[in-house]
Amino acid sequence: MDKSVLLKVNHLKKTFVKKTRTLLKRKKTDVFAVNNVNFEIRKGEILGIIGESGCGKTTTARMVMRLMKETSGEVWFDGVDLCKLKESETNKIRKKMQMIFQDPYDTLNPGMRVVDILMEPLNAHEKKLEYEEKVKLVKEAIESIKLKPAEDYMYRYPHQLSGGQRQRIAIARAIILKPSFIAADEPTSMLDVSVRAEILNILLELRKKMGLTMMFITHDLSTASYMCDRIAVMYQGRIVEIGPTQKIIHVPSHPYTKALVSVVKDLNYFIKNRERLILDGEVDATREAVGCSFVTRCPHQVSVCHSKSPKVESLGNGHEVACHCHADLLERTS
Numbered sequence: 618m619d620k621s622v623l624l625k626v627n628h629l630k631k632t633f634v635k636k637t638r639t640l641l642k643r644k645k646t647d648v649f650a651v652n653n654v655n656f657e658i659r660k661g662e663i664l665g666i667i668g669e670s671g672c673g674k675t676t677t678a679r680m681v682m683r684l685m686k687e688t689s690g691e692v693w694f695d696g697v698d699l700c701k702l703k704e705s706e707t708n709k710i711r712k713k714m715q716m717i718f719q720d721p722y723d724t725l726n727p728g729m730r731v732v733d734i735l736m737e738p739l740n741a742h743e744k745k746l747e748y749e750e751k752v753k754l755v756k757e758a759i760e761s762i763k764l765k766p767a768e769d770y771m772y773r774y775p776h777q778l779s780g781g782q783r784q785r786i787a788i789a790r791a792i793i794l795k796p797s798f799i800a801a802d803e804p805t806s807m808l809d810v811s812v813r814a815e816i817l818n819i820l821l822e823l824r825k826k827m828g829l830t831m832m833f834i835t836h837d838l839s840t841a842s843y844m845c846d847r848i849a850v851m852y853q854g855r856i857v858e859i860g861p862t863q864k865i866i867h868v869p870s871h872p873y874t875k876a877l878v879s880v881v882k883d884l885n886y887f888i889k890n891r892e893r894l895i896l897d898g899e900v901d902a903t904r905e906a907v908g909c910s911f912v913t914r915c916p917h918q919v920s921v922c923h924s925k926s927p928k929v930e931s932l933g934n935g936h937e938v939a940c941h942c943h944a945d946l947l948e949r950t951s
């Protein structure tokens with residue numbers, strides 16, 4: 618594996634079995650939550666994963682973080698295939714990989730004080746440290762997420778903090794072991810708009826200071842464009858387009874990416890003359906597409922889209938798209 622790459626995901630799949638029960642019979646339906654996903658993240662880079670609800674973003678992150686077993690595929694981290702590790706070996710790697718979740722209310726134990734919450738990972742992974750040394754690290758972590766002085770916050774319970782402060786504590790817990798990789802799953806979507814920018818800036822600052830590599834999941838393209846070096850666009854369990862942020866925003870090539878870009882007001886303020894494109898319907902992960910997964914909603918579909926799954930094609934400079942019609946669409950818009 619290329620030494621500049623920290624995380625590489627190959628052909629990752631997760632199929633859930635959904636059990637439903639009607640009056641007369643039980644039925645099992647496959648849910649193709651993640652369906653052959655491939656990407657890599659270089660050291661120090663932030664890769665954004667965007668896509669609408671149910672497209673498989675969280676499932677991908679949970680498999681990468683080893684919080685969920687894959688149906689098939691590989692997750693290479695720092696030259697090691699995590700899917701082949703035993704539980705005890707995975708625990709050692711966990712120290713280097715941390716996750717920040719969407720809901721800080723859910724992730725912090727309401728019965729523990731901030732100091733105890735932050736002490737937990739140190740007690741698990743840094744057993745040799747003296748108590749005073751751990752307290753020092755706790756204070757440093759709290760101050761690095763801009764809650765100063767740390768003593769004012771460390772003896773509080775989560776309910777004595779605001780939503781934004783709680784998410785900062787969740788970030789402090791994620792960085793206290795000095796990981797090299799962070800997966801942030803919609804870390805600001807539950808927060809008030811006024812504190813979102815602060816949290817994003819703290820993450821960007823930590824990335825710079827600690828040389829962090831990040832996988833940043835969001836629904837919101839303008840947040841992704843602010844945070845990410847590259848963006849992967851997911852649709853129904855697959856990556857349909859991936860590339861440098863500027864390419865995704867200024868030259869979106871998949872009809873789904875075009876639709877996403879066209880409805881973001883903040884982006885279109887800068888990108889003039891772009892037609893708004895509203896999609897009907899929603900992601901249906903129980904349908905394994907024979908052809909292109911987007912065909913039921915695509916305004917540009919042709920007959921081949923119904924019968925053949927599109928291959929991933931390179932557009933140069935790390936920009937890739939999986940769409941039968943992307944070349945025609947490019948001609949039409951140029």
Ligand SMILES: Nc1ncnc2c1ncn2[C@@H]1O[C@H](COP(=O)(O)OP(=O)(O)OP(=O)(O)O)[C@@H](O)[C@H]1O
Nearest residue numbers: 633635648650669670671672673674675676677902
């Ligand atoms: N444990 C589970 N059992 C069955 N189906 C699941 C399970 N977890 C997720 N799914 C299904 O897998 C698909 C992908 O879910 P996932 O949570 O990864 O989507 P997401 O992109 O993170 O969505 P959101 O933006 O709403 O968080 C959905 O159809 C979801 O219903």
Ligand SMILES: [Mg+2]
Nearest residue numbers: 674675676802
């Ligand atoms: Mg999710």
